[in-house]
Amino acid sequence: MIIYILRHETTEWNNIHRIQGNSDIMLDDLGRKMAVQNGEYIRNSGIHFDKVFSSPLKRAYETAELVGGGDITVDQRLRELDFGRQEGQLVEDTT
Secondary structure, eight states: OOOOOOOOOBBBBHHBBBBBTTTOOBBBBHHHHHHHHHHHHHHTTTOOSSSSESSHHHHHHHHHHTOOOOOOEEEGGOOOOOOGGGGGGGGGGGG
């Protein structure tokens, strides 16, 4: 068995260094483009996924869809960590 792990693509919060954690932030336009490109690369490499699991967060699920994951199983255990009060803050502003 081979397991591939793919991180979600970029969001507006990634670009401005805002802590996301389990805040449900959508992909930005670049993130969507990157997911499609990664899907093309994966298919052109001859890789096929028998099963795809995703975090319930929109950015992760949308990445899985755009990569071409087919039937996607949402698994709560894949959800990001909760950073509490730091979520939404700029990385540079945290201590």
